[in-house]
Structures are given as structure tokens and as C-alpha cells.
Amino acid sequence: MKHQKKLIIPILALLPIACTAEAPSDDFRLETVASGLKHPWSLAFLPDGDALVTERAGRLRLIEDGELLGSPIENVPEVAARGQGGLLDVVLHPDFEENRQLVISYAHRTSEGMTTRVSKARLEDNALRDREVIFEALPRSSTTRHFAGRMIFDDDNNLYIAVGDRGEKDRAQDTGDDAGGVHRITMDGEPVAGNPFLDDPSTNDTFYTYGNRNIQGMTRHPETGDIWSHEHGPQGGDEINIIRAGTNYGWPEITYGIDYDGSIISEETHKEGMAQPLHYWDPSIAPSGMAFYTGDVFPDWKDDLFVGALAMEKLVRLRLDDESVEQEQDLLTDNGERIRAVVDGPDGHLWLLTDHSDGRVVRLVR
Template identity: 45%
Template sequence: MNKTTLLGTSLLLCAGAATAADYQVETLADGLSNPWSLAFLPDGGMLVTERSGQLRLIDAAGQLRAEPVAGVPEAFVNGQSGLMEVALAPDFAESGELFLSYSCGTREANHTCLAAATFNGEALENTHEIFRVQPAKKGSAHYGGRIAFLPDNTLLLTLGDGFDYREQAQNTANHLGSIVRLNRDGSAPEDNPFVGQADAMPELYSIGHRNVQGILVDDAGRVFSHEHGPRGGDEINLIEAGKNYGWPKITYGIDYNGSQISPYTELPGLEQPLVYWDPSIAPSGMTLYQGELFPEWQGSLLVSALAGKEVRRVELKGNAAGEQESLFTELGERFRDVRTGPDGAVYLLTDSPSGQLLRVVPAN
């Protein structure tokens, strides 16, 4: 473990927000190649994905193993593409099953893919693809890639619109710009909202998304997600089965060249976000903090941000968003992922060719 410790105090953005927390930041691992996702193992170790295609093991003693975990599917690595999420099955302690999202194919024809495998403590076994977004697309942007499990043991996989294919986010005949719900073997559950509809993919759970890179399911079964907007218009949404979240028919952002994407921020039948950010913070990961180390953050969404170089804390008040707080800005890092650890600490991955795994605990 790197014992470097930085002290900080969170910055309140809204008058009346909860008391700011004092914390210290420890470096657990560095030299990671654009780390993307983090999962906590039952024995106290961790798995970390690197977008460049490697799965790394940090053992229970806190040591980063020098050699990547074997058995990882080959990813198409270019631009935003590569190996993305690692997510442990709810029964991982018994089954050893985990899931990996990644981009597969070539620059001319690629997909977001999902694989299942068994982790034996050292390597992956029986790695096999269970789902592939259709159709193939060109380019290397907007893959989504986050995974969450619903209480019924099905999983949600977030997707992107492929950047150059944004109109397809309104087309139920493909998977682009959606969130899909899958059984653990990759098949479509029979009670998915679009099953039986003509010209609709049976895996679809919600549509009208741009690039969803944060998702979680709380203890009540509510699904929260966030997605990248263009210039402005990043969103947090409360996801309901079968709903249309509007992209690109409605948006609070504009195109990168300054042109208008849509004249509308709301239209009948299209869902409104709980939160939108303008200017963009580029949200990249999300956790619901339910630890004991930071009681002032209890029940809040923590959203890691790339362009914002912060973690944004968003208070929840029922099904609505409350006040916000900006965390960890003094580090000056692009944050790719944020997780609540089993110990109640907050864990961060920094987005860099030499990225870090950081642990945030209360200041002494």
C-alpha cells in the first residue's frame, strides 16, 4: 500500500446542506492503466478493470498482483472502448460468478458485449459471451457498460447511443441508447416491458438514453442512473420499466459545435431527470452511500465526474433530489468510478494512463 495521505474538507454548494465532512485520502494502488471499475471480494480483496483490457487483483493484504488475471475476454480497445465493468453476481460467495462488460469487434463494426465467468481466486474460468448489442456500429464512443442487479436476480446493463447514432435511441428495433434487462444467462426475461411488441428488442428495459455510465439499485428496488449529456445536459434519472427518457427529442444540452440538438427540454410521454447539470460534469460512476464512517453522507448519491474533477454528492429526498456538495476537488483528478466499501470507506478510481485506487476515510 502507498501510505501517502491527503487531508481535505468537502465544499458545500448549497446553503443549508448537511455539515461538511473532514476526510483523508489514502493511495491503495497506482500505475493502473485507465482503471474503469471496482468490485469487492468476500475475502477483503478487490478486482479492478483497466480499460486497456486487463483485470487486476488486489489481494486481501492490499497488494496489487503484478500479473493480470487470466481468462478475460479480448476487448476492442480504442478511444472510449475497451474493458469496462466487473460486477460480482449476488451469490458470488457461493457461485464465484462474475460479469464483465467490454467493447468487442473492430473500429468498423463493434458492439458493447457482456461476458459471464467464474473466478477461482486466481483466474477466470468458463468465460463466455452472453449478450451483444445489436446492431454493430462504427467508431469508438458511447458504450455505456455499467451493471446492476435487481432484487429478482436479473441484471441491468447500461448502453450508449454510439455517438453518431443518437436518433437510434428512440428506435426500439435496436439496443442503442437504452438500458437492457437480462437473465444471468443473457436471455431476455419474459416480463420485460417491450416483450411481444412488434419491431422491439425483447431485452429493452428503458430507452431514450445518450451514454449511461452510472447505475444502482437501492434496498427498495429503485433504479437510479446517470448519463452524459452533450455540452450540458448530464442527467440523473429514476428509471422505470418501459419509460422513454427523451434523448435526443428533449435535452438540456447543445451539440459540441454549439448548434441546437432539440428546441425542447420536455415533451409529453418523455421522462424528466431528477437532476441535470449545465455545464457538464461528465458523470462516470455512482454509488449510494450507506456506510457508517460518514453519517453526514448517509443515503446520498455519490457521482464520480471526469470533466468536473470531483465527486458530486446529491441528497435524496424520497424520489426527488435535494442539495448537492462537491467532494475531492483538491485532488485535481478525473474520477472514473466511486464505490462504497464494505468497511464504509469511499473508494475512488482516477482516470489516467497511470491511474490510482484511492480510499477515503474520516480525518484523524
């Protein structure tokens, strides 16, 4: 199907199922939990309600009893905080209460270039112990863009790792190159038995999906357990997808966006064998962070999907009917802050990170 890329009209304005609305200002307010963070990127709650926060500059911080501790967690690996790179995601192992294990993703640099790397470690006495690299996307390259880095566990304790195309779009269709896809590994760093390409010599064994540009949000559906993701398009074409084994999500062969200079990336929005997004934005909102809300503080929001936006500086609420977006609502449009992460908090509130040099941890409260 041909895509008329030069007619840049917000697609959502054309779709009756995606009516946008501004939330009443008295529905909630923002409460600052911590401030003074340098480009916070990820938030993970510990079983006791305390939380870990990554700063892209390379620090892992602890919020204890509602207060941000001054001293960062020790023994965090050296990261390459260049461009979009740095310390990225932190995710607790599903059995964290027993094994104290977590995983962190980060940009790493050697003389051969930069890449997305993942390490596991134990959190003990305010330090990361027994730290070990379990994944490294190869080959490296000199670019400082599109590291992705979002991660999530499934019910079998397998780890899904998003790796961006590194700003070199054709790499996303090269399955001998780790860039531009989602990888599924064990905590030992091995491909999971049953990975979709184990018998394909042209595809790296850890690949679970490919054709992904730069996934910046991953979450699990509260009922089905399916992994949902979103990724940055170029100028337009941000996507929401469900991560399904062996799927090619099409980048850059198909896209609803154009390049930043206005040039056409692809004339096609559909191709056989390539998945269509469940939802997309044109123009781009630069989505980052996503979560299904499962709390009771905002009962009208139960099971809705929330997505942060960097470029558009807002929080997007999506009301779903199965796998279809029925309604879209813009929140925090006057807040003037880039939303990097969205987390469904254990206290029933929705938590956010703002991506600034003086970034905040905030939560939505009544």
C-alpha cells in the same frame, strides 16, 4: 417547452434546492490503496474484502490484502481498447460466494464494427473459467464512442446492461436497434419474463428502457432497491434518472444540453411520453460512477448519493429527500483527478477510481 440553449448559465446557480458548497478540508483525507493502473474503470469487492479492478486497456487486476497484484487475472476476453472502448464494468453475481460467477462488459470489434458485449465467467485460481458471451448489442458500428457498459443485478438475479447511443444519437429512439437503452437479461442471456416490450414486435425483447444517451453510473437505492442511473449529456444536460420499466428518457428528442459545436440538438426539454430527469447539470460535469453511501465512517453522509465527475474533476455529494435533490456539495475540487468510479465499500469507506494513465484506487478516510 422551449429551451433557450444559447444562454449557457449554470442551472444549479438558479435552483435553491441545489446549493453547492465546498467540504471542510479536515473532514476526510484520501488514502491511496493502489496506483499505476492504466485508466481503471470499475471496482468490485469480493466477499473477503479483496477487490477486482478493470483497466480499460483490457486487464482485470486483483487487490489482495490491500496490495495490487502484479499479474492480472488470466483468460480475460480480447477487448477493443479504442476511443472510449475497452474493458469496462465488472460485477459479481449476487450468489458469488456459492457460484463464483461474475459478469464483465467490454468493447468488442469485428470486421462489421464495434459494440458493447457482456460475458459471464467463474473466477477460479486467478483466471476466468467457463467464459461465455451472454449479450451483444447490435448492430455494430464504426464509432469508438458511447459504449456505456455499466451493469447491475436486481433481487431476482436479473442483469441490467446500459448500452450507449454509440455517438449516433438517433439510434436511442430506434427500439429495433440495441443502442441507447438499458437491457434486462437472465444469466443465460435471455430476455427476462415480464420485460416491458415482449409483446411489441417493433422493439427488441431485451429492452427495459430506451432514449438513454450514455449511462456511466448505476446503483441501487439502499432502501427501495430502485436502480438509479446517470448519463452524460452533450454540452450540458447530464441527467440522474430512476430506471423504470418501459420508460423513454427522451434522448435526443428532449435535452437540457447543446451540441459540442454550440448547435441546437432539440428545442424541447419536455415531451409527452418522455421522462424528466430527477436532476441535471448544465454545464456538464461528465458524471461517471455513482453510489449511495451506507457506511458508518461518515455518519453525516448516510444514504447520500455520490457521483464522480470526469470533466469537472470532482466528487459530488447529493443530499436527497425521497426522489428530490435537496442539496449539492462539491468535494475534491482541488484534487485535479478525473473520477471514473465511486463505490460504497464494505469497510464503511467510500472508494474511488481515478481515470488516468497512472490511475489510482483511493478511499476517503478520516
